[in-house]
Amino acid sequence: MSAAVKKGRTYPALDNFRLMAALLVTAVHTSPLAPWSEAADFWLTRVLARVAVPFFLMVSGYFLQKGGWEKERTRRFLKKTGLLYLGSVLLYLPLNLYAGLPSLGEGVRKLLFEGTFYHLWYLPAAMLGCVIAWRLSRMGLRAALPAAAALYLIGLGGDSYYGIVSALPPLKAAYEAIFLVLGYTRNGLFMAPLFLLLGAASARIQIPERTAAAGFLLSLAAMSGEGFLLRHMGVQRHDSMYLLLPVCMEFLFSLLLGRNQGENKAARSVSMLVYLLHPWTIVLVRGGAKLAGLEKLFIQNQGVHFLAVAALTFAGSGMLVHLSSRALLRPAPAARAWREIDLKALAHNVRVLKEQAGPGCELMAVLKADAYGHGARETARALQRQGIVKAYAAACLTEAIQLRRAGIRGTILVLGYTPPEQAELLRRWHLTQTVVSGEYAARLSAGARKSKITVHIAVDTGMHRLGIPSGDMEAIRRVFRLPNLNIQGMFSHLCVSDSLAPDDVSFTLSQVKRFYDTVLKLQEEGLDTGKIHLQASYGLLNLPAQPCDYARVGIALYGVYSHNGPVQRGLDIWPVLSLRARVALVRKLEPGETAGYGCAFRTERSTRLAVICVGYADGLPRDFGARGGEVLLRGQRAPVVGMLCMDQMLADVTDIGDVKEGDIATVLGRDGAGLIRAEDLAEQCGTITNEFLAGLGARLDFRYKK
Numbered sequence: 001m002s003a004a005v006k007k008g009r010t011y012p013a014l015d016n017f018r019l020m021a022a023l024l025v026t027a028v029h030t031s032p033l034a035p036w037s038e039a040a041d042f043w044l045t046r047v048l049a050r051v052a053v054p055f056f057l058m059v060s061g062y063f064l065q066k067g068g069w070e071k072e073r074t075r076r077f078l079k080k081t082g083l084l085y086l087g088s089v090l091l092y093l094p095l096n097l098y099a100g101l102p103s104l105g106e107g108v109r110k111l112l113f114e115g116t117f118y119h120l121w122y123l124p125a126a127m128l129g130c131v132i133a134w135r136l137s138r139m140g141l142r143a144a145l146p147a148a149a150a151l152y153l154i155g156l157g158g159d160s161y162y163g164i165v166s167a168l169p170p171l172k173a174a175y176e177a178i179f180l181v182l183g184y185t186r187n188g189l190f191m192a193p194l195f196l197l198l199g200a201a202s203a204r205i206q207i208p209e210r211t212a213a214a215g216f217l218l219s220l221a222a223m224s225g226e227g228f229l230l231r232h233m234g235v236q237r238h239d240s241m242y243l244l245l246p247v248c249m250e251f252l253f254s255l256l257l258g259r260n261q262g263e264n265k266a267a268r269s270v271s272m273l274v275y276l277l278h279p280w281t282i283v284l285v286r287g288g289a290k291l292a293g294l295e296k297l298f299i300q301n302q303g304v305h306f307l308a309v310a311a312l313t314f315a316g317s318g319m320l321v322h323l324s325s326r327a328l329l330r331p332a333p334a335a336r337a338w339r340e341i342d343l344k345a346l347a348h349n350v351r352v353l354k355e356q357a358g359p360g361c362e363l364m365a366v367l368k369a370d371a372y373g374h375g376a377r378e379t380a381r382a383l384q385r386q387g388i389v390k391a392y393a394a395a396c397l398t399e400a401i402q403l404r405r406a407g408i409r410g411t412i413l414v415l416g417y418t419p420p421e422q423a424e425l426l427r428r429w430h431l432t433q434t435v436v437s438g439e440y441a442a443r444l445s446a447g448a449r450k451s452k453i454t455v456h457i458a459v460d461t462g463m464h465r466l467g468i469p470s471g472d473m474e475a476i477r478r479v480f481r482l483p484n485l486n487i488q489g490m491f492s493h494l495c496v497s498d499s500l501a502p503d504d505v506s507f508t509l510s511q512v513k514r515f516y517d518t519v520l521k522l523q524e525e526g527l528d529t530g531k532i533h534l535q536a537s538y539g540l541l542n543l544p545a546q547p548c549d550y551a552r553v554g555i556a557l558y559g560v561y562s563h564n565g566p567v568q569r570g571l572d573i574w575p576v577l578s579l580r581a582r583v584a585l586v587r588k589l590e591p592g593e594t595a596g597y598g599c600a601f602r603t604e605r606s607t608r609l610a611v612i613c614v615g616y617a618d619g620l621p622r623d624f625g626a627r628g629g630e631v632l633l634r635g636q637r638a639p640v641v642g643m644l645c646m647d648q649m650l651a652d653v654t655d656i657g658d659v660k661e662g663d664i665a666t667v668l669g670r671d672g673a674g675l676i677r678a679e680d681l682a683e684q685c686g687t688i689t690n691e692f693l694a695g696l697g698a699r700l701d702f703r704y705k706k
């Protein structure tokens, strides 16, 4: 884990490296070291800087694959890149006109393959490469990568190995035919597909950081040797492609990916603008220098020239990005009502629960219902960053796919029913499905055409919700015999483990016994039952340690108990979510006046009412006031009065000095010395914390505190 991650900050390595890559591209076009040393400049601009374009292609491939590389994503990528290309073509048209327009045939060739200005070849190459890579990826990456590598080798022959390859007359003829149509082989046909696919494959290949770092340095050194040797032999027709470049890139990309946390959208935009704009800056710097009579400093001195171009382009791009920043157009997250999510508390709870689960028992984080109202994407990402949790559970296919789309790796178990017709999607997203019954297993197996579906078998030990009845050994054995299921685990769910009443405890123990009897019997028959899991949060709180592989923790992960009832073992867990809302205004009412729908509140004294921007659409009950609901203002409790509206509620702040517009009211959580506990609030609302949190309204904003 990198230092940045340990400190709890995120380090978007991929996005940040884009800036470096953009700087390298600028160097390629300004040759900063040339006056001092031809060799050093060759190394910088023709060897090292050759990582820039492959890097951009790999990032594209990585992101295309990450959300599942569907046709739709290819289409969107083409559209976006196409528009960008169109804009760039127009942007450089004045310079084309100045230089003189090419013939029609030449123009079309440039438009399609080489770009209408020297640096623009990348955009049509990315588009053509994307189409080819996507087509190839339909065969599966294992077949696609060698095919793309073959294209790359052909390209290599027409690039830095041309002098060697063209010594063979038939090859020379073949390349001459290629060069009749294409100016270079470093293009969308020969070069781009391999790097796009390598980027796509990177999500699945994990090279340890040290290996990746060592591999990168070694392969870069070897590639430098390769470059100098080819240069020495004088065989390079062009110098964009090396045999070792893909190897070097795979290590570099793994290294960055391993350190990649979060995103830096500004870096994305700035690097793209730098890439697009730097040739214009070159023209402007040259023009400016000539006008000012400073050619010696700003043109002849290529180092200064490079610095001037880079500084101007980066500053200009940064400014453009800042001015168009969407942040200026969006309301701040703490504008109305929001949930504050304390990710430190989440990480703390993970450590406490892992300790409680004991050695050998991993945590499976239950993230259903948008992570109990905590936001599944960000919660899952925070867990993944921390690195302790490696398995997740979702309620349904949609939730599980949402997690994959958020970049979550590792096991994702779908706890609920997925229609067997959708088996293909389970496979596609590498999800694990719960077998809800014997009949279901058979249908799922039949629905899995291309390859096996990974499943965990649910065993019903008394809850009578999902699962094969624990006594029905034959039904379970039949599931093991099905051809298209890959059985990776077996679990059951306890339904009264949150109670310490003697009858409930004995019911729970009977469930535990039924589960282990079933599992052991299957194991004795030589069946591989895979990962075993039984306890949810209250299993950890109330049961002695169980021999199992996972504890499926939900509510305790979020730092609260389901209710105020007693537990065997209280844990030092910290609440993760606070609910806050702004005060819209404070008004004075005379005694005997009424307020709100149905005039449900009548003042008995001269009263100051705060109108608070949270209502029943945010997940509070309409009769919250009558239930004794309170909010914290300035650390003190203020009673909620009258009926809740959809979007607002009223609190009596007569006894709290100085409450005013814009103040922050706390509905749940801590404010100064005041605290409203989730367990108490849920009880007041006539439910348990699980329901209260899961029922928070979707429009509440999130503020994640790292």
Ligand SMILES: *Cc1c(COP(=O)(O)O)cnc(C)c1O
Pocket: 366, 368, 415, 493, 535, 536, 537, 538, 552, 553, 554, 555, 556, 690
């Ligand atoms: C919801 C759920 C959990 C998590 O329960 P908590 O009590 O919130 O820890 C675990 N397992 C299954 C099958 C569930 O449905």
